[in-house]
Amino acid sequence: MTVLLCWIAICMALLLVECRHSKDNTENPIESDSLQSQVLPQKLSFVLNEQDLKAFFTSFSESDSLQKEVKTFYERRNYHYAWFTTKGMALAVPVFYKQLENYRHDFADNSLNYALLDTLIRAVKRDKKAFQANNRQTQQLEILLTTSFFKHAQKEYEGIQENPSKLQWFIPRNKKNYQALLDSLVSIQPNAVFDEPLNVYYLRLKEKLRLYRSIEREGGFQPISFDKKRLTLGEQDSCLLILKKHLLATQDLAQNDNSILFTDTLALALKHFQRRMGLNANGVLDQNTLTELNRPIDFRIQQIMVNMERLRWIPVKMEEDYILVNIPEFTLHYFENSKQLWKTNVVVGKAATKTSIFKGNLSNIVLNPYWGVPMSIGKNEILPHLQRNPNYLRKNNMEVLSGDNVIDASSIHWKDFKENVPFTFRQKPGKDNALGRIKFLFPNNFNIYLHDTPSKNLFGESKRAFSHGCIRVENPKQLALYLLQKTGDWDEEKIDKVLATDKEKWVNIRPNFPVYIAYFTAWVDEEGDLNFRNDIYHLDEQLMKRIYGFEL
Template sequence: MKIALLIICISILSFISACSDNNAREVFVNRDTTITSANAITDLFIDSTLLELYIDSNKTDEANASLMRNFYKSRNYQYAWFTSKGLAQQANAFWNLHNHFISYSQDSSLHNDHLHQLMDELMIPDSIRIPSTKIIRQTELQLTDHFFKYAHYAFNGKIDPEEFKWYIPRKKIDAVSLLDSLIEHKGKDIDNWAPVNSLYKHVKDNLLVYYEWQKNKSLPVIGPIENTLRKGDSADILPAIKQYLSVTGDLAHNDDSQTFNDEFEKAVKRFQKRFGLKQDGVIGKDFSTEINVSVQKRIEQLLVNLERMRWLPPRPGGTFIVANIPAFRLLIFENKKKVFESDIVVGKEGTGTVIFTDSLKYIVFSPYWNLPASIVRNEIEPAIHRNPNYLQRNNMEITGYNNGLPVIRQKPGSGNALGLVKFIFPNNYNIYFHDTPSKYLFERDKRAFSHGCIRVRKPEEMANYLLKNQPEWTQTKINAAMHAGEEKWVTLKTSVPVFITYFTAWVDEDNLLHFRDDIYGHDKKLADRLFTQ
């Protein structure tokens, strides 16, 4: 049926303000007049005047107002959430998904008492209450408005990533197409409909497990572990640790003995792997620290990382490189499968490695190191004053001056700070991957020591992999170029996307949940925004 043109006063609801890009270019959609009451999927239509009244009355922000106009124009103002028989299937599916998101994200900013009351009443099975045309019309527009706010938060992230020096381009979603798809499929297979990556889904699943553990108090409180424990030892505290590792899945078969046996040693090593500790099977100070982090803190850590995962663009096809700063780990993926991994050293606090993306284009063998002006000013000049032979002893030379500051580079060689090879993905931050003569640093669990660039433990193997499709660069030739003492640039036939990321919680390819320290304090800053608003 057609709704008569009435000027009514729609109840004003207090909604949260959706994050919007005020500089974004508005997209205009023409009204699809080919849709009529004869071929529409519902016999309910809303008048455009009432839509504009809703937008004005609720002071809907420009971004959402544009989305609402374009959405209803594209369907010639058909209802999206109702049919003549009542609430449509997609409305039930969306509302359940929406409530689930509020529950696991602990984000009450999407909750609206009035709208929730309306939906709770409308979703009562076999309800004898028949809502008025006004209530249906009001709920229709509120649900559409709310969907676009939900889509922004749930699939695009609540916080602007650039506030946290995250310069990987944020994922873009077409919220109108997303809603069209939901309606077209009537809310079926909604888990696959949601535009979130597999990383997000796996972490979210683990978050739900932590909520259960918190609710049921499944994880015992261990307390400080005073003495170092290893295989063969006995201690009163071991039954509690065994119970903890049994709940987390690290210990396959729990027992309440006080003996540190072979099976328990394997469980300790698995726990150490998941927390980035040395996998020696010995319970020490770091193990004690990690096992005593509260369930609530782990929940907050998972929520912070879920927010970051909403920012991520879709994974590229083909080959790409991911360096995760808190994990001190570099991975290469090919067709979504891990084909290479290496330990890395990242920037220390204060000269931290920037979070961004670019494309690796060049490999430089036997590289010069062109020292940044900040290092020359803060480190090299004072060293020269202390020792006039400093440059010669470190195989360095002055190539000129810039505003009175010497321009210095270190010549190729085994003692070069960049080692024997570097990998360049041109960027504004002067960050690249490189070899290092300081191999001993890779033996540390925590490896934040550089000035911002990323040192790779297995640079020769990485060069071999990246040049595998350039047959003139054999392993022998690569090794020779690394030790030639003469700089040689090689351009990759196909550039490789590089993502420098910051995740302190994730699920790996073996379905193991990992946690890492917040070495730059980014988690804390993001948590302050997420949990105090």
């Protein structure tokens, strides 16, 4: 009797399983461009264990850190599958697979074990039933998708693991939570968009990378040459056929007339190209413009990818209000409510005295500042002048200090000093002060700040790397007005009243205002135009060699 009861129970259980299997064995209607979601039978095991992971990583060797990420992910889920449900593949599979395809094509990167992933995906598409019957394949694809996600996330969302400070980049990285990101991906719902942890500047540049990849597939840029020093409006030359084709491909020219005539339309297109390159936008085909036109397509693609790497290091979401100084662009950008409100030219450090790349918080504006001369300038520049001319300090409105006390410079025998000078120098406020009339302070380890300058002529240069490291601002009073308007206590009249004197005045900025000193040689501006600039500090070369093993 006991045996009979057990037999009946087993039969009932099998009948229930079969009924449930028949009910659930329907296809998921969700599709994507690259993969149609498939159905797996109820009898498939949907739970892994630690031994399954060990077996996978025995067959497919990965770093200890990656294995730990995968194990942590499944431990948090009590080892339940993430990419499959009782109805088949989750929507996350085609979404993620499309991301991988895009990454592979955008960056020409095949390092993520695509071959096996492609094979398993094709197996699902080719013969669903055969794939359903192979639990080992399904388990392998499950773990492979999770492993691929963490590898892809590290590459596209974080970049190289090396400390960016070794690459002279001191803007702090924000740590991304890839566990939470994968949780979000595997639970994605129909018609939802997966929110990748990438800032808007990165996404804009990625679109331009795809444009330049398409130009590359079409054969790239043809070299342009001509016999004259320059070509201008109304002239004719066969090289203009190549120029027009180039500008059409880069979206500077809307329509190609296929003529050898230098037309008004071509002049406008050339001006647009010149602005994107930071050149004098005169609409003339001169030698500086020709140099930028003849950059090979692979050079431009590498330049874009290097700057996308840098963009992986900055916050996904910037503050609503901030200042951004882009060193190779020689430009300061002022943002309010996440929109660029204003920009102005700057002078940055020359190659021998580079401006550092970092983030600070602007805390004070100083009107009519003293200039505390750096020790290096005091030793290497001021001391030699003093040894030749004891009146140098007086003529330049300077004074010498011992500690915090001003002392009589004529009482010092300057020729006795060769290396170490036990004094400091400073220049008093005034119209000829090296810092001009306004200084902007954001405390940092590099002794870098923004300031006015009496040398206004340098702002007319197209390349403005002339300083000892600090950043000279062409329109400092306007910047001060933007910053001080938030206090409610200052207006232009009040600022001018203080500037009319030679008395130093400190003004607190509360809350502090974020300042980013950055280095981008390729970016997409507010108008959607792709900009390129020269690598004035050779940092692109250094980064390209670190990532890809070769130089630009």
